[in-house]
Amino acid sequence: MSNPFGTVPAAAILEGRATDAYFERTRSTLEHAGKDPHVVAEVTADQFPTGSFEVFTGISDVATLFEGRNVDIDALPDGQLFDGGPVMRIEGPYLEFAELETSLLGFLSQPSGFATAALETRLAAPDSTVLSFGARHVHPSIAATVERAALLAGLDGFSHVAAGEIIGREAGGTMPHALMFCFGEGNQADAWRAFDEAVGEDVPRIALADTFWDEKSESLLAAETLGDDLDGVRIDTTGSRRGDFRHIIREVRWELDARGHEDVDIFCSGGLGPDAIENLRDVADGFGVGSYITGAESVDFSLDIVEISEGSARSSSEPISKRGKLSGVKAVYRTADGGHHVALADSGGPADGEALLEPLVRDGEVVREFDLEAASERCLADAEAVGFDPSAE
Template identity: 85%
Template sequence: MSNPFGTVTPDAILEGTATDAYFERTRSTLEHAGKNPHVVAEVTADQFPTGDFQVLTGIEDVATLFEGRAVDVDALPDGQLFDGGPVMRIEGPYLEFAELETSLLGLLSQPSGFATAALEARLAAPDSLVLSFGARHVHPSISSVVERAALLAGLDGFSHVAAGEILDRDPGGTMPHALMFCFGEGNQADAWRAFDEAVPEETPRIALVDTFWDEVSESLLAAETLGDDLDGVRIDTTSSRRGDFRHIIREVRWELDARGHEDVDIFCSGGLGPDQLRDLRDVADGFGVGGHITDRDPIDFSLDIVEISEGSEDPSSGRTQSDGPSEPISKRGKLSGVKEVYRTSDGGHHVALADRDGPEDGEALLEPLVRDGEIVREFDLDEASDRCLADAEAVGFSDRE
């Protein structure tokens, strides 16, 4: 069976069949009527700034989507924060990209939501190790999308093996409760000792210490078992049993220190979000965050035509080009006309018509992405991450919590 998990194939996305049916019917209707207008379309979430900044990502995938199509695309840089106005502009014959709208929005909406949630976690514990543990909450075919979004937002790593192969990063994580169950209660030391003997030397020795007994008892046993080889302990106590989680962590820290194990780190996981990270960041060394990232709703992007003109075929190239004056256009509730967005020195986000002057100290954010079907931008995840964190500081993203 060529597609055993029933996922939509890359070819379907690139060819435009991963679309809503009404776009196919739109094509049939326009071709029947002999119409293919030259348009400018914009991708937006909010028309005006609301003060609620979000992270944009998925740009590289969109560039791949438009490669080879007779359109020009401008977009914000990967990892840029935005607050109202367009994040992307597409110009060309409408039928060059009509069926791509569904995939285009999906390529931006879900990863941007993941990245925004991951940025919240990152800034909640800026000096702690924070890993993405959320791949188990999504379809495995998009696990690398989750993990890339987490890295872009500044998280220190992730746990998914196949995503690591795609992103050329080593996955993190050590042992599950299942390993402890396989050795049985009373044999925790055997489990940790076997783990130490089996895994590569570069793998951190992080013992899971909340399986059978209380967290203090298992932490002390792990320290006694592995001695100086123990790098840390992980507490993953389910929320229904943990009581005062902060007190538990402080108690573990106290008892480890009292026995000379000051170098053993404490890592926490299990249903943690920014509120918990802010509360625990001074007593724990690191965190695994899952559901907070993967449970985030996609950002509600839409694509709207904002300018239109008649199109005609260029005899020299066979491509459709603009023929006649362009007119601003929009549906009710949306803003007509081609727009630009700006970042000002005070971190403000401004929207203005592209043919008018922007703010005096404003930097225009939309940059060329595709020109006549050719990708004209290079992509680097580390640079995008640096951009995301710097822009978050510039706009005061963490101040909203």
């Protein structure tokens, strides 16, 4: 089978077949009527600023989608935060991109949701190690999308091997409960020793310490077994057995310290979100976050035509919109105080405003380069500038 997992192939996306059927009907109708107006369309989630910021990403896939098509596109930079107004503007003959709307919105909506949730977890413990463990909760074909969004939001690493190959970063991880089961209860020390002997020196010695006995007992046994080679213990206590998780972590920390194992870190995982991380960040050294990121709501982007003309000259164009949307070509600005402002493009912005929409595609040529590290730096800096507050999201 050429497509054993039933995923939509890349060719279908690039050719515009990964679309909603009504766009195909629209093309047939317009071609029958001899119409192909010149339009300006904008992608937005909210028309006016709301004060609730989200992270914009997925833009590199959009650039690939539109490469070679007769359009001009401006968009926010990868990793920029926004709370209203357009994040992207497309100008050109409507039939150049009509069928691409479905894929375009998908490329932006879900990754932006992942990145926003990841940013919330990052800022819940800014001085701790936070890793992405969520790839198991999504279809394998989009694992790299999850992990890239997590890195963009400032997380320190991720677990998915194939995603790492795509992103160009190495995946991390140590041991699952399955490894402990294979050695059996009472043989935890054998499992940790075998792991220590088998894996490369660059792999941290993090012992899973909650499988058969209580967390304190297994953590102390791991410390006794591996001695100075032990970097840390991971506590992944099931929610039904967790009780006061903070107390458990404090107890483990106390007992390790009491026996001279102050250098052994404690790493927590298992259904953690920003609130739990914030509650634990002063007693734990690191966190693995999964479903909070992958379960994030997609950003509800839509694409709307805001200006239209029968010819190719904008001088003869007319603003247009559906009810509830704002007509006319718009620009967005960031002011020095972190404000996000929306204005008609021809009217100018705030005196101290920085225009955020930047060229992405010109006459079908991608004119922007993409750098994950730079996008991550932008995301974290912009989060500080706008006062992004995880507890308010």
